[in-house]
Each structure stands twice: as structure tokens, then as C-alpha cells.
Amino acid sequence: MQYIIVGLGGQGILFTSRVLGHIAVSRGERVMGSEVHGMAQRGGSVISHFKVGDYSSPLVLTGAADLLLSFDQNEGIRNLHFLRKGGAAILNVHAPEAMENPHIKSFLAERQIKAFCLPGYDILREKMEGRFLFMNALILGAMCGAGAGTLSIEEVRKAVEKLAPAKFRGDNLKAVDLGYEHFAGK
Amino acid sequence: MGNKVILLGNEAIARGIVEAGCDVAVAYPGTPSSEILPAVAKYADELGTRTAVEWAVNEKVAFEVAATASFTGKRTCAIMKQVGLNVAADPLMSVAHFDLAGGFLIVSADDPGPHSSQTEQDSRYFAMFAKVPCFDPASAQEAKDMVFDAFDLSEKYHMPVMLRPAVRVDHCRQDVETGEVRDLARKADFKKDIRRWVCLPAHVKINHPQLNAKLDSVREDFETAFGRYNFEIPATGKARIGIIASGVSFSIVMDLLKEWKREDVAILKIGTPHPLPVKMVEDFMARHDNLLVLEETYPVIEMQLPNRTKLKGRWNGFVPRAGELLPEVIRDLILKALGEPVxxxxxxxxxxxxxxxxxxxxxxxxxxxxxxxxxxxxMRKALPTGIYPSDIGCYTLGVNQRDVDTTIDMGASLTSASGFYLAYKTDGKDQPVVATIGDSTFFHMGILGLANAVYNRHAFVLAIxxxxxxxxxxxxxxxxxxxxLRQGDEGRRIEIEPVVRGCGVSFVKVAEPYDTADSAEVFKEAWEHAKANREPAVVILRHPCMLLRQKQARVKVRVNPDKCIGCKYCTNFFNCPGLPFDEGAKKARIDERFCVQCGVCIQVCPHGAIEAVEGEEA
Incomplete structure (x- = not known):
């Protein structure tokens, strides 16, 4: 299982790969990932690679990712090429019409990629007083709700509960549930 | 007992340093090495070791402190990023010749790409230059394992040994095996010996040949005793290509071959690129006609081969001479070397x-x-015709607001200001120059530039x-x-003002950056003083970093669309993620996703279009 996680510096991408890693290890699987620290974190484009299984290198080859988790619409679009044929994307979008661009639609169709878009900022504004730092938990929940990947919502909840700082545990779990409910059963 | 945990590559290295019984670890932070030292402190606290763990003011200091501590027989290490090793180059070249007592490990983290550096230089080249052995890990686990071997090798030959992790090892997250601490119970026991510890030219005449002999022996060891890092993976079928690979490039090749299920590729993995086990490589070369070398970032393996004409590598431009060897690049190189379509x-x-x-x-x-x-x-408001040399830190990003004209390396804001001063002075011109430097960089390398400018009477403004x-x-x-870093350790804070005054600066004023009108006045006053008195004037702009999340007044702002004329002054000269320009509406707007309500932008708009939202001040 190969993930690409993209967004902007400061959006909490590292926490997402920590959650994915925690689950994999509790399943007895091997993990390997590559993170961005330093200059690249100052609000600029950030990309994390994360691989579960018997891999040697932490980097995902373009066209080989199973799942793209995107915290930012533009970063998501810029990195769709990482997805393999039949892969899936969870995308936080702020201007959903962009995803109607005919070129994007034909790219997704050609590669048979399922793109699950959610208005993350709107959800967090309405349901969590605009605290956008919970985007990472929201996206993780959405991934389970959309049925993309192999993780169950219970596994994600358990890992988030374990890894989130005590002060924000409840809020993180709420965001996971909001993301899950956005797609589950739809 | 071995226990698997997920660690960042840098944490794995730190864990190795503590487990290997290192007594003194000193570093200066720099991406991609920064997480190593805090992790050393964390493991030392958890495992209850006596390890001394310190941030030094710069890498030269870190290197000398750690190296000298090893003269007593203790295990020590100095940790830095690749450009930090430039700063520590002087002691590196010298200490390489010493007949050390305790194990001394140098960790120099490289940044192919580069992602967060001013160069993508290869520390392995420095190892070759200084004649010290170098390990090049391909994964976090291997980096941790190599720490033990590097210390052992250092003690076997009484010489410094380098571990060179590249960014993809430093910042990879991987399941790593942890172990117990080797309690070496070493006592500091410095044995005075002028021949050994004083680098007189007469001693170099003995030490240099001795260093060469050590290197020959290390090379022999690397040929025979380090099979866990240097090994061959023969092709399962008939080999059509032989790949010599080190570091993360090796790991990438392994993943590609697994996916391709190819049987015609043989690999020679090199984990000790200096001194290169030449016999091993030549033996591999003799058995393969089509050879590709993959290493980051400079041709260190290639350079050590007496005959590289058979290789597809950097010497003949087959492998790109700059940039990171990403999986896509390596895939295409292998296919190209095989003559197959990319x-x-x-x-x-x-x-x-x-x-x-x-x-x-x-x-x-x-x-x-x-x-x-x-x-x-x-600064720009006060001295719009100024030249703005700057330095290494977050504030290099002031380039986005066109307020950074030059950056060379740590501390060069001051020395560049001196350079500009002299160049214009010889034309008889008073050119305003404002150097900007952060507090940590000032202590790293700024103080010397300041002393130099005071001594030589260079007129410019230094903004700390x-x-x-x-x-x-x-x-x-x-x-x-x-x-x-360590629990229970107490440092002593050094204030900037007395340091600056101690360097002989007479104009020292502190300003609050958020009050841009007042700080602009201080900038003007400072330049007038500098010009009139032929000396540097110092303005300290003091306000805590936003990452420290200290409580401060919040001012909710909005852009009044009736007043905004779309001139982009705010995006060009203030450049805040919370204040983007809406290309559709041709007006600035507040992006609530990023705005932290500092309220400073109210002072920025020349048309008064950015307003506080009344009644919303918290």
C-alpha cells in the first residue's frame, strides 16, 4: 500500500503519516515513509510519501500510489500523477468547480481513479468553529468513509485517540467522525 | 533485546549514538540534521545515561568541543548538516591527522535536491578530502547500525569517522530495532602528549604518513569485514547490467527491481564509499560489461576508481550532475543503460x-x-533606496517581499554589508545598507563580522x-x-544588547516590529547615526516567533473593497499568506484559513483599505 499525502506546510501532514504508521505496525506490517522538514514547511507545498509492506526505499514512484490524501486543492491537483491506474484520491477542495475541468475529468477517467472531494474548510468552519488544524483528522475519517484504502474507521479512531495530544483528543475524534460521515453510506 | 519501533531516520541515528555509549554529543541545528540531537537528549533521559548533550553556537565549536572530549578516551560525536561541515572544515582537516583516544563520530547530513540548503554538496567528498572513513546509510536501520561500527572503527584506528545520512534517510520513517545501552564506563583520562595533541608542522610530517597507512588498513577492512554494508546481489538470470549503488539510491533500485521482477540486473551495494573497497568494485566491474553507478550527489565512488571509462556515471554525463536521484530518474537511467524504451x-x-x-x-x-x-x-519604508544583505534563517524568506538582496551563508549579512560599504565608499558615496540577521545566526557567526565592522569603521545598519x-x-x-536539552540541565541566557555594546557599537536600540511606524523611525535614526559616525548602528527588532504561540492581542481585519484599488502594494511588500490578491476581483482579501489576526497589515495599505473589524477585538 503506497500513500502520497500532500498539502501546505503547517497543515499537520506529519500527524497523518504517524497515524498510518501506528496502524500498520499494530497490524504487524512494515512501514517506510519520507517526510518534509525545514524550509519546505513554511507554508509551502509539502509532500509525504508513505509505504506499508515490504519496501526498501521511502519514496513512491510516480504512477504507483494507491491513495492520494490531499489537504489542499491545488496541491492535490498537482500530485494526481502519483496515482496508479485504479487508485483513489481524498481531496479537500475549496472551489469544487475546479474538479469539473474537462482535462482533469478525462485524466481521472483514463486512469480509472476514484476522486472523493470534500469541502473540508466548510465542514470545519460550520462544525468546529473554523479550527482548520483538524484537517488531518477530517481527511483520515473521510478516507474510511469513502472506503478508500484498507483501514477501518475503528482502527483510525483508535490510533488518533492514542496519538493525539490529550488536550485535542476529543476534537480530533470529532473531526475523524465528521470526515467519515461525509462519505459513509453515500 | 531487540524491539521494533517506528522512528524517524534521525531518531534512529540518535538511538544508535546513545546505545553505543557516547558520552558527549554536540551539534548545531540545520535541516536535515536538526532532529538528531534532541532525540539523543530524549533517549539519554529515558535510558538514564550520563551523556552530555549540547547545542553549540556553531558547527566549528561543536566539532572542536566533541573532538577534544574524545581526547580523554570517551566516545563523542559532533552532528551537523552538510554546510555546517564547511564551518567545521578547519578542525576536521586538522583532527583527521590526530591519533585519537576515544571514538569520535562526525554526523554530517546531506541534502540532495536541495530541499532546505544553499548547496547540494556531498559530505563524502569532505571525508575524502580530510582522509577520514565514511559510512553512507541506505535506510534508517542501517544508519543506526553504522553508528556502532563507526565508533568501533574510530577506536580501532584512533581516527574520526563520518556517518553521512542523506535527507531521505534523515527524514524517512521506518520500523527500527532498538537495543540496550552499551555501558562502557569510561573515565575521562587525558594523557598529555605533545606529539599527539598539538598540530605542529613537525608532527604533521609523522602524522600524515600515519594517516595514509590507517586509511589503507581501513580500506582492507572495508574489502573484507563489512559485508553487511558492502555486498553483491547477483542477477537471478544472466546479468545484462551491473549497478553500483550507495545510500538511498540503492534502496530505490531494490524497489524498482522487485516491481519489475527482472532477472538480468546485478547490484553491488556500497555502504562505505570512502575509502572505497576498490578491489571489490573492480572485481564486480570485471564481470559486467554494462555498468551504472548511482550515488548522491557527487561522483565519490567513481573518483576513487583507477579506471572508470567502462562506467556509465557522472564522469561521462550519463547520470545527471545535479539534483536528487528520485525513483523516476533512477528508473529512466536503468532503462536507458539497458537500451530499453523509457x-x-x-x-x-x-x-x-x-x-x-x-x-x-x-x-x-x-x-x-x-x-x-x-x-x-x-526597513524598506525607512530606507527604500537601501541595499539589503541578509542571512540564513526563516528571514531569508524576506526575499518574497523584495527585502533580501543577498544571502551567502551563516553570518554573511554583516560581512556583505561591509563589502557594500567599502565598494560605495571608494566612490565617495553614502549608500544606505541594512543587514538583517536572526538571533541564533548572530551568535553562530555574526559577532565576528560585527567586531570587524566596528574595528574598520563600516557605516551600515545591522537589524537583529x-x-x-x-x-x-x-x-x-x-x-x-x-x-x-537534557532534563535538569540549566543554561545561562546571553542578552544581545551587552554583546553588541561589547563589540564597540554605540547605537543600540530595541524596537517592536509590530509597530512599523515606530520601528521605521528607529531604522532612519540608526542610518543617520551610522553615516555621521562612520560605524555600524544596531537595531534589535524583538517579538517572539509565532511558532512559540505566545498569547497576543488579536485584531480581526477586513479589506474594504471600496478603498482597495488593487495596487498589490500589500502582496508585493508585505506578502502574508493571510492577505492574498484575488485575481478575479482584482482586490486584496483576507484568507481566514491563514490569518492569525496580528493586525499589522492595517498599517501597510497606503489607501487605508485594510481595516479593523470593530467590536471584534479580543
Whole structure:
């Protein structure tokens, strides 16, 4: 299982790969990932690679990712090429019409990629007083709700509960549930 | 007992350092090495070792402190990023000749790409230059394992040994085996010996040949006794290519071959690129006609081979001479070397969409609310015709507001200001020059430039952007903060003002960056003083880094669309993620996703279009 996680510096991408890693290890699987620290974190484009299984290198080859988790619409679009044929994307979008661009639609169709878009900022504004730092938990929940990947919502909840700082545990779990409910059963 | 945990590569290295019984670990932060030392402190606390763990003021200091501690027979290490090793080059070249007592490990983290550096130089070259052995890990686990071997090798030959992790090892996250601490119970026991510890030319005449002999022996060891790092993976079928690979490039090749299920590729993995086990490589070369060398970033393996004409590598331009060897690059190189078609990666539809929607990578910016942005704004307002040399830190991002004209390396803001001063002075011209430097960088290498400028009477303004932290690398302490890493350790804070005055500066004023009108006045006053008195004048702009999340007044702002004329003054000269320009409406707007309500932008708009939202002040 190969993930690409993209967004902007400061959006909490590292926490997402920590959650994915925690689950994999509790399943007895091997993990390997590559993170961005330093200059690249100052609000600029950030990309994390994360691989579960018997891999040697932490980097995902373009066209080989199973799942793209995107915290930012533009970063998501810029990195769709990482997805393999039949892969899936969870995308936080702020201007959903962009995803109607005919070129994007034909790219997704050609590669048979399922793109699950959610208005993350709107959800967090309405349901969590605009605290956008919970985007990472929201996206993780959405991934389970959309049925993309192999993780169950219970596994994600358990890992988030374990890894989130005590002060924000409840809020993180709420965001996971909001993301899950956005797609589950739809 | 072995226990698997997920660690960052840098944490794995730190764990190795503590487990290997290292007594003194000293570093200066720098991406991608910064997480190593805090992790050393964390493991030392957890495992209850006596390890001394310290941030030094710079890498030269770190190197000398750690190297000298090893003269007593203890295990020590100095940790830095690749450009930090440039700063420590002087002691490196010298200490390489010493007949050391305790194990001395140098960790120098490289940044192919580069992702967060001013060069993508290869520390292995420095190892070759200084004649010290170098390990080049391909994974976090291997990096940890190599720490033990590096210490052992250092003690076997009484010489410094380098571990060179590249960024993809430093910042990879992987399941790593942890173990117990080797309690070496070493006591400091410095044995005075002038021949050994004083680098007189007469001693070099003995030590240099001795160093050469040590290197020959290490090379023999690498040929025979380090099979866990240097090994061959023969092709399962008939080999059509032999790949010599080191570091993460090796790991990438392994993943590609697994996916391809190819049987015609043989690999020679090299984990000790200096001194190169030449016999091993030549033996591999003799058995393969089609040979490819993959290493980052300089041709260190290639350079050590007496005959490389058979190789597809950097010497003949087959392998790119710059940039990171990403999986796509390596895939294409292997296919090209095999004479097979390279897959058309073209995603024309996606490219067309990205072009149509003008989706571009977002460059790093100063954080919303960052005091540096306000300081830069005031600087330009006060001295718009100035030349602005700057330095290494978050504030290099002031380039986004056109307030950084030059950056060379740590501390060069001051020395560049001196250079500009002299160049214009010889024309008889008073050119305003404002150097900007952060508090940590000032202590790293700024003080010397300041002393030089006072002594030589160089007229310019030095703005010390004091956010009380080493921010760019993740918030480490420094002399201006005074905190130390290990539990129970207490440092002493050094204030900037007395240091500056002690260097002979007579004009020292502190300003609050958020008050741009007042700090602009201080900038003007400072330049007038500098010009009149032929000496540097210092302005300290003091406001805590936003990453410290200290409570401050919040001012909710809005852009009044009736007053905004779309001149882009705010985006060009203030450049805040919370204040983007809406190309559709041709007006600035507040992006609530990023705005932290610092309220500084109210002072920025020349048309008064940015307003406080009344009744919303908290």
C-alpha cells in the first residue's frame, strides 16, 4: 500500500503519516515513509510519501500510489500523477468547480481513479468553529468513509485517540467522525 | 533485546549514538540534521545515561568541543548538516591527522535536491578530502547500525569517522530495532602528549604518513569485514547490467527491481564509499560489461576508481550532475543503460489542466503574524533606496517581499554589508545598507563580522531580528534563549544588547516590529547615526516567533473593497499568506484559513483599505 499525502506546510501532514504508521505496525506490517522538514514547511507545498509492506526505499514512484490524501486543492491537483491506474484520491477542495475541468475529468477517467472531494474548510468552519488544524483528522475519517484504502474507521479512531495530544483528543475524534460521515453510506 | 519501533531516520541515528555509549554529543541545528540531537537528549533521559548533550553556537565549536572530549578516551560525536561541515572544515582537516583516544563520530547530513540548503554538496567528498572513513546509510536501520561500527572503527584506528545520512534517510520513517545501552564506563583520562595533541608542522610530517597507512588498513577492512554494508546481489538470470549503488539510491533500485521482477540486473551495494573497497568494485566491474553507478550527489565512488571509462556515471554525463536521484530518474537511467524504451510519463491531460488553472507549487513564506515580515516592511519604508544583505534563517524568506538582496551563508549579512560599504565608499558615496540577521545566526557567526565592522569603521545598519528561538530548523534553543536539552540541565541566557555594546557599537536600540511606524523611525535614526559616525548602528527588532504561540492581542481585519484599488502594494511588500490578491476581483482579501489576526497589515495599505473589524477585538 503506497500513500502520497500532500498539502501546505503547517497543515499537520506529519500527524497523518504517524497515524498510518501506528496502524500498520499494530497490524504487524512494515512501514517506510519520507517526510518534509525545514524550509519546505513554511507554508509551502509539502509532500509525504508513505509505504506499508515490504519496501526498501521511502519514496513512491510516480504512477504507483494507491491513495492520494490531499489537504489542499491545488496541491492535490498537482500530485494526481502519483496515482496508479485504479487508485483513489481524498481531496479537500475549496472551489469544487475546479474538479469539473474537462482535462482533469478525462485524466481521472483514463486512469480509472476514484476522486472523493470534500469541502473540508466548510465542514470545519460550520462544525468546529473554523479550527482548520483538524484537517488531518477530517481527511483520515473521510478516507474510511469513502472506503478508500484498507483501514477501518475503528482502527483510525483508535490510533488518533492514542496519538493525539490529550488536550485535542476529543476534537480530533470529532473531526475523524465528521470526515467519515461525509462519505459513509453515500 | 531487540524491539521494533517506528522512528524517524534521525531518531534512529540518535538511538544508535546513545546505545553505543557516547558520552558527549554536540551539534548545531540545520535541516536535515536538526532532529538528531534532541532525540539523543530524549533517549539519554529515558535510558538514564550520563551523556552530555549540547547545542553549540556553531558547527566549528561543536566539532572542536566533541573532538577534544574524545581526547580523554570517551566516545563523542559532533552532528551537523552538510554546510555546517564547511564551518567545521578547519578542525576536521586538522583532527583527521590526530591519533585519537576515544571514538569520535562526525554526523554530517546531506541534502540532495536541495530541499532546505544553499548547496547540494556531498559530505563524502569532505571525508575524502580530510582522509577520514565514511559510512553512507541506505535506510534508517542501517544508519543506526553504522553508528556502532563507526565508533568501533574510530577506536580501532584512533581516527574520526563520518556517518553521512542523506535527507531521505534523515527524514524517512521506518520500523527500527532498538537495543540496550552499551555501558562502557569510561573515565575521562587525558594523557598529555605533545606529539599527539598539538598540530605542529613537525608532527604533521609523522602524522600524515600515519594517516595514509590507517586509511589503507581501513580500506582492507572495508574489502573484507563489512559485508553487511558492502555486498553483491547477483542477477537471478544472466546479468545484462551491473549497478553500483550507495545510500538511498540503492534502496530505490531494490524497489524498482522487485516491481519489475527482472532477472538480468546485478547490484553491488556500497555502504562505505570512502575509502572505497576498490578491489571489490573492480572485481564486480570485471564481470559486467554494462555498468551504472548511482550515488548522491557527487561522483565519490567513481573518483576513487583507477579506471572508470567502462562506467556509465557522472564522469561521462550519463547520470545527471545535479539534483536528487528520485525513483523516476533512477528508473529512466536503468532503462536507458539497458537500451530499453523509457516509459512516456507524459500526463498531457493533467498538464493541460494545471496550466489552464494556473496551479503552481506554493513556495515557502514567512508564517502569518511573523514579526520578521513587519520588520522588513519597516526597513524598506525607512530606507527604500537601501541595499539589503541578509542571512540564513526563516528571514531569508524576506526575499518574497523584495527585502533580501543577498544571502551567502551563516553570518554573511554583516560581512556583505561591509563589502557594500567599502565598494560605495571608494566612490565617495553614502549608500544606505541594512543587514538583517536572526538571533541564533548572530551568535553562530555574526559577532565576528560585527567586531570587524566596528574595528574598520563600516557605516551600515545591522537589524537583529530577535524572535528568541532558532525558528527555521524547528525551534531549537540558542544562547539568546538559554535553555538546554537534557532534563535538569540549566543554561545561562546571553542578552544581545551587552554583546553588541561589547563589540564597540554605540547605537543600540530595541524596537517592536509590530509597530512599523515606530520601528521605521528607529531604522532612519540608526542610518543617520551610522553615516555621521562612520560605524555600524544596531537595531534589535524583538517579538517572539509565532511558532512559540505566545498569547497576543488579536485584531480581526477586513479589506474594504471600496478603498482597495488593487495596487498589490500589500502582496508585493508585505506578502502574508493571510492577505492574498484575488485575481478575479482584482482586490486584496483576507484568507481566514491563514490569518492569525496580528493586525499589522492595517498599517501597510497606503489607501487605508485594510481595516479593523470593530467590536471584534479580543
Amino acid at each position: 516509459p512516456d510519463e507524459g500526463v498531457p491531460e493533467l498538464k493541460a489542466a494545471i496550466e489552464e488553472m494556473k496551479v503552481t507549487p506554493k513556495p515557502p513564506m514567512l508564517c502569518p503574524g511573523c514579526p520578521h515580515r513587519a520588520s522588513f516592511f519597516a 531580528l530577535d524572535n528568541s528561538i532558532t525558528a527555521m530548523t524547528g525551534g531549537q534553543s540558542n544562547p539568546n534563549v538559554g535553555e538546554k
